[in-house]
Structure formats: C-alpha cells, structure tokens
Amino acid sequence: MRHLLSPLLVTILLGVASAAQATVTNYTTTLSGAKEAPPNTSPGTGTVAVLIDDVANTMKLNVSFSGLVGTTTTAHIHCCTPEPLSGTASVATMLPVFSMFPLGVVTGTYNMTFDLLSASTYNPAFISASGGTPALAEADLLAGLIAGTAYFNLHSTAYPAGEIRGFLVAAPIPEPGHLAMWVAGLAGLAGVRRWRRR
Known part of the structure; x- marks a missing residue:
C-alpha cells in the first residue's frame, strides 16, 4: 500500500500544480516628453505596468506620473504602429479616457x-x-503589445496631442497562484519522502 500511495500522491500534487496555468505577462514602460511624436521638452515623467492574464482575459493597469507642465486631460493605450517602438497609432482603449483616471492634475x-x-x-x-468583436480587438491589442507597437500616452492641457508617452515592452512574470501551487507541490513531495523513510 505504501508503494502505491506515494506515486499516487506525487501524481495528484503535480496535477494540481500544473492545472490552471495562466500566463500573466507584464508590459512596462517609462513615460517622457522625449518619447512623444514629435518629441517635446516636458519635464514630466511616469511609469506604466500593464499586466495581461490570458486565462481571465483581464488587463491590470498601474500608472504613476509626476511633473507635468499641463494638467491631465486624457490617457489611452494606442495601437498598433507600423513599426515597433516608433510612430503613432489610433487609440485602442476606451474613450474619452480610462474610467476613473485622475484628470486635472500634474501628479497622480x-x-x-x-x-x-x-x-x-x-x-x-x-x-x-x-473585425467587429471585443475578442478580436483583444487579439489585436495583445499582438500589438507583443510586437512592441502599442504605447501609453498621457495627454494634458499643455500638450493636447500627448505630453508624455512610452512604448510597452513585455517581460513575462510568474503568475502568483501558479507559483504557490508549485511550492505546495514541492512541500508535498518532501512530506512523501519523509513518510517513505519511516
């Protein structure tokens, strides 16, 4: 019985650890006036992280900015430029601005x-x-992010076409739930080894 239980436990633990393997990809950029098209001399700076979960079909957006010359009027992700990391594109995300984005401020x-x-x-x-559906729009946005043809643009009263922007670049990160399952699986394997030694 001991020899049958150990492989069964290992199989269950590894199965649980590999289930629901969402790919969470982190796209990041720094924002500046020099990255605008055309470039400007704004002293404003910012950082953006866009976390895409391909199983939950979610996009988590984290933005921090400061030092703008004008006050914020709108913010978007634009996609997709003809060439990676250069050019301009139409607004891909909601209009007129991301819901609840801080407007009328120089820092936020x-x-x-x-x-x-x-x-x-x-x-x-x-x-x-x-192509007419949100699912196809998601596919195009994700393709643009992967290709480096999507950028975040922060518009202001001083620069209506965009005060600071940056192209989003991908860097895969481990999905926390998946990592936790692997840790639990390894702990279970250690427990099985201790049990077999007894």
Whole structure:
C-alpha cells in the first residue's frame, strides 16, 4: 500500500500544480516628453505596468506620473504602429479616457483592472478595425503589445496631442497562484519522502 500511495500522491500534487496555468505577462514602460511624436521638452515623467492574464482575459493597469507642465486631460493605450517602438497609432482603449483616471492634475497614480472581452474596454473604432468583436480587438491589442507597437500616452492641457508617452515592452512574470501551487507541490513531495523513510 505504501508503494502505491506515494506515486499516487506525487501524481495528484503535480496535477494540481500544473492545472490552471495562466500566463500573466507584464508590459512596462517609462513615460517622457522625449518619447512623444514629435518629441517635446516636458519635464514630466511616469511609469506604466500593464499586466495581461490570458486565462481571465483581464488587463491590470498601474500608472504613476509626476511633473507635468499641463494638467491631465486624457490617457489611452494606442495601437498598433507600423513599426515597433516608433510612430503613432489610433487609440485602442476606451474613450474619452480610462474610467476613473485622475484628470486635472500634474501628479497622480492609477490602478484599475479591465475585462478584455468587454466592448467598454475599447475604442469602438478599434473594435471595428479589428473585425467587429471585443475578442478580436483583444487579439489585436495583445499582438500589438507583443510586437512592441502599442504605447501609453498621457495627454494634458499643455500638450493636447500627448505630453508624455512610452512604448510597452513585455517581460513575462510568474503568475502568483501558479507559483504557490508549485511550492505546495514541492512541500508535498518532501512530506512523501519523509513518510517513505519511516
């Protein structure tokens, strides 16, 4: 019985650890006036992290900015430029601005999660250009992020076309739930080894 139970326990633990392996990808950028098209001399700076969960179909957006010349009027993700890390593109995300984004300020932070399968997450023109459905818009946005042809743009009263921006670049990160399952699986294997030694 002991020899049958150990392989069974190992199989169960490894099965649980490998189930629901969401790929969470972190796209990041730093924002500056020098990265605008055309570049400007704004002293404003910022950072953006966009976390995409391909199983939950969510986009978590974390933004921090400061030192703007004008006050914020809108903020978007634009996609997709003809060439990676250069050029301009139409607005891909919701209009006129991300919901609850801090407006009328020169410094701020923003944290929000969006449903990538909801039409309200996108500019209607981006949905139409992508084939007419939120799922196709999601596919185009993700392809743009992967290709480096999507950027975050923060517009202000001083620079209506965009005061600071940055192209989003991917860096995979481990999904926390998946990592926790692997830790639990390894702990279970250690327990099985101790049990077999007895």
